[in-house]
Each structure stands twice: as C-alpha cells, then as structure tokens.
C-alpha cells in the first residue's frame with residue numbers, strides 16, 4: 001500500500017467487529033509507527049498506554065463523552081505528552097509532536113487492515129485531569145485512539161479545496 005492509498009482510505013472508524021483481538025505484534029507495529037513521527041529537536045516527548053483491558057476501556061468510555069466506539073474496540077492507545085522533556089527551542093511543542101504520532105498510528109492502522117478513531121483529550125482540562133487520574137499518569141494524556149477490526153466501510157473522499165490554498169509564486 002502506498003502512502004497515498006493509506007491517506008485516501010483513512011477514515012474515523014467507530015464500529016468494530018465484536019470479539020476480535022489485536023495481536024501484540026500489530027499493537028507494537030502501531031506504536032513503532034507513532035515513534036517514527038517527527039518531534040521538535042527529536043525530543044520525542046511522548047509515552048503510550050496500550051489498553052486491551054475491557055474494564056479500563058469501559059471506564060474511559062463512561063468518562064469521555066465522545067468515545068462510544070470503545071464499546072466494540074478491543075484496543076485503545078492513549079498518547080501522552082511529556083512537556084518537561086522539552087526546553088529551550090523545543091519547549092511547548094509536545095501537542096504537535098503527539099499529533100504527528102497520532103496521525104502515524106491512524107495511517108499504520110489502515111495498512112494493517114485495522115480501523116481507528118482519534119478521540120481528543122488535550123487541551124480539555126476536565127478530560128486531561130480525569131484520564132490522568134484514572135490511569136495514574138504523571139504525563140499529560142493527549143488523545144485516545146480507539147483501534148479494532150472495522151465493522152463498517154467508510155467512503156473514500158477527495159478533499160482538495162483550492163479555496164484553502166494561497167500560492168506564493
């Protein structure tokens with residue numbers, strides 16, 4: 001699969017085949033894709049919590065109002081930022097770095113035949129605080145990515161919009 005094919009095929013998937021599990025090699029492959037993402041001054045200000053425990057998945061779903069898809073998702077990856085690992089010219093860039101890692105996971109999921117949905121956490125303080133205490137984190141939860149075997153097909157779209165572009169030639 002080419003990068004273009006993965007970009008075109010990626011959609012937010014919110015319905016997964018119940019009872020399917022994701023093998024550890026695939027989970028690690030998603031995490032490796034995340035860690036291949038660029039980061040400010042290569043600080044890699046992130047850590048990842050891979051959750052397959054049904055009761056923890058249900059706790060997140062009960063707490064975060066827009067994570068209903070965790071009902072059928074066998075895996076959630078919580079990307080967490082480590083702001084204290086950045087200083088000087090890299091200071092404060094952790095949200096961008098975590099966002100790049102999130103996108104890598106979404107694209108890798110497509111390649112692996114999986115579906116995924118990015119659920120935002122940071123910068124909503126109430127969500128950050130709640131997930132942080134639920135998972136006993138010292139880092140800053142940035143997003144929750146639900147992952148599973150898609151139980152739905154989402155249409156591919158073309159999104160090129162010339163109105164969004166300024167060419168400086």
Ligand SMILES: Cc1cc2nc3c(=O)[nH]c(=O)nc-3n(C[C@H](O)[C@H](O)[C@H](O)COP(=O)(O)O)c2cc1C
Pocket residue numbers: 010011012013014066067117118119120121
């Ligand atoms: C920062 C961010 C936060 C998001 N949060 C949620 C969320 O909490 N729940 C959800 O179902 N989808 C969430 N999404 C997915 C968007 O709704 C989705 O990407 C958008 O509607 C476009 O659809 P597509 O991903 O299928 O192209 C989020 C996406 C981003 C980038």
